[in-house]
Amino acid sequence: MVGTFGTFAMFSLYPTKNMTSGEGGMVSCADPETARRVRLLRNQGMERQYANELVGLNNRMTDIHAAIGRVQLAKVDAWTQTRQANAAYLDAHLEGVVVPPVANGAVHVYHQYTIRVQGTDRDRFVKALKEEHQVGSGVYYPIPNHRLESLAHFAPELHLPQTEAAAAEVVSLPVHPSLSEADLERIVTGVNACAKAGA
DSSP, rough: TTSSSSEEEEEEEETSSSSSSSSOEEESSHHHHHHHHHHHHHBBBBBSTBOOSSOOOOOOHHHHHHHHHHHHHHHHHHHHHHHHHHHHHHHOOOOOOBOOOTTTTOOOOOEEEEOOOOOOOOOHHHHHHHHHOOOOOSSSSSOOOOTTTTTTTGGGTOOOHHHHHHHHHHHEOOOOOTTHHHHHHHHHHHHHHHHHTTT
């Protein structure tokens, strides 16, 4: 599982993630020295008050946020199974769009269920999905990194046609564990209608 191999793994616990602590994140690591360094970095570089060993940050999680995260951690496996079941339903019923691929031997936890709407105006598709079928969606992310104002100057002549095509075609559909069967049916009906109409 992610977080059980490598030197360390970092997890975002932002409110929209598969599990949350309200904000913040967590780090997993098996090596005691790495764990100690992470603790120092998150606590202004110190283990004992005012004994700063290195330059660190103030990234301490509050006890309240940690308590939320501990409860969520006990529930995330069941939520993941529901997300996977919702994704399987969408995979089986969506037409005219490219559903998320899953590599052989991999297990997808579906933080997002991102389809591609090829040959269709994605923004019109999203608008029609919302206005005509009451299905919300998200676009993560509409601008490729190499085109962002903050990064473009690092590679001014860079041309990445596949990246640009993906950024213009992606739409993330609801997959969260609170979806009802009626919600899933409405999503399928809306996506299939919009794809057929070319939005």
